[in-house]
């Protein structure tokens with residue numbers, strides 16, 4: 001039974017698929033203090049939150065069985081994603097499900113700001129009839145600067161165009177072509193500051209966007225500019241905004257989000273030219289049902305090892321790429337498991353190389369599989385695909401990836417080289433069309449081994465009778481040999497033997513093998529092996 005904790009006010013209809021699932025138990029608990037949450041989080045496999053619950057490092061630390069943190073919304077800045085990644089917890093969100101809600105709220109703010117609707121309402125509800133105090137401005141033929149042309153920014157642009165506004169868009173990913181298609185002007189942040197009558201921000205809150213709208217930016221703006229933030233508190237420097245409003249340079253601001261929520265700064269909350277809403281951008285019936293449904297379905301998918309669509313801390317790739325890469329993934333992990341078992345120690349340097357067809361592919365997940373394979377030798381179950389790269393960095397290690405279009409004799413080829421002091425292990429593998437995965441190179445010996453769960457590696461002198469002696473010792477322990485491959489550098493020189501075995505062998509067998517004269521090294525190699533590899537299952541396990 002999977003136990004899911006739902007905090008914050010999450011739409012119940014949207015959670016229906018979880019309530020109806022026979023293997024899922026949902027606990028819905030609003031208004032928990034962080035101490036209460038920490039106390040109980042250890043009982044749950046998944047946590048669903050909105051923006052109010054702070055999923056801190058400390059909380060994650062206590063989350064002993066948590067596999068998934070789901071954000072029923074977009075922004076994950078209330079979640080310590082790095083701490084989750086480190087612990088191997090998958091973080092998912094529901095991008096797109098509240099885009100329209102946030103976009104419409106932005107337009108509501110834009111119009112309210114231009115026509116002073118909240119002020120007029122307040123005045124009338126106080127019994128006044130003051131038609132002169134609330135003269136507004138038109139949007140028609142004004143310039144709207146949009147910072148962040150992602151999902152919400154784009155929808156805002158489309159709608160603002162219907163007011164016949166001129167739209168300037170700034171986003172590092174906005175191309176001339178897309179701007180043209182949208183009928184907007186691709187601008188720099190400077191041009192937005194200088195030319196806009198209205199400015200709205202739609203970026204995530206990240207290092208680069210914190211205080212993006214600051215004193216320096218505001219000084220460049222037109223006198224009388226109006227500013228909207230329905231994205232994240234902190235993108236606009238609140239103190240700088242208050243100064244610019246108090247000086248009369250900025251005519252007004254509309255804020256849905258705040259550096260601290262709930263905000264306490266009365267200069268901000270009570271200024272007549274600032275209108276505020278309590279983080280309502282996503283608060284429509286439709287959006288709330290959609291975000292809850294989206295993360296609920298995603299959680300079920302993850303538990304049932306189906307496709308993951310919106311993982312924040314796992315490599316994203318299209319279904320088509322996943323399908324293409326699938327045959328390589330387990331092979332990549334097995335390649336790494338062989339390499340690390342032969343090296344035996346933690347590597348100091350890791351070189352990965354992709355050749356042939358693999359050069360064209362997105363190999364980020366494959367690289368993760370390799371890193372996981374390397375690390376699990378020492379870290380066992382604590383490493384998974386979510387935290388593999390993170391843990392590697394934490395251990396002060398990095399890896400080099402090289403791509404080489406030459407095909408090395410195979411249509412596709414991957415090679416992993418691990419270094420420790422003067423020891424170097426290098427393993428190469430390929431997927432043969434119609435034959436499947438093959439290990440084809442072990443320390444520069446050419447072999448052709450189908451990777452299976454139980455392998456035996458033997459290094460020996462190339463002398464007559466070696467194969468027979470190995471076979472008879474294994475036979476005396478009732479160990480059946482599946483396949484046997486011999487690779488040698490030169491006749492009579494050093495050689496290696498790789499055997500696939502039907503069952504795990506014990507150390508005493510290796511002791512017996514050591515009695516063979518001319519045998520230099522024996523190693524049991526245990527590989528992970530799944531009949532049907534599930535990328536999604538592997539991503540969160």
Ligand SMILES: NC(=O)C1=CN([C@@H]2O[C@H](COP(=O)(O)OP(=O)(O)OC[C@H]3O[C@@H](n4cnc5c(N)ncnc54)[C@H](O)[C@@H]3O)[C@@H](O)[C@H]2O)C=CC1
Nearest residue numbers: 074075102148149150151152171202203204230231281282
């Ligand atoms: N007020 C509310 O209730 C809601 C707020 N949001 C917030 O709105 C914001 C936008 O959300 P979406 O459009 O869904 O996200 P998105 O990911 O589709 O778009 C964000 C865009 O910002 C751009 N960007 C990143 N750094 C930038 C920079 N330095 N300068 C300019 N652009 C930059 C990105 O390239 C991306 O195109 C997020 O912060 C999200 O958390 C979203 C929904 C509801």
Ligand SMILES: O=C(O)C(=O)COP(=O)(O)O
Nearest residue numbers: 050051052073074075282
């Ligand atoms: O989705 C987002 O980023 C939001 O800001 C919405 O936040 P909420 O779910 O309404 O607390």
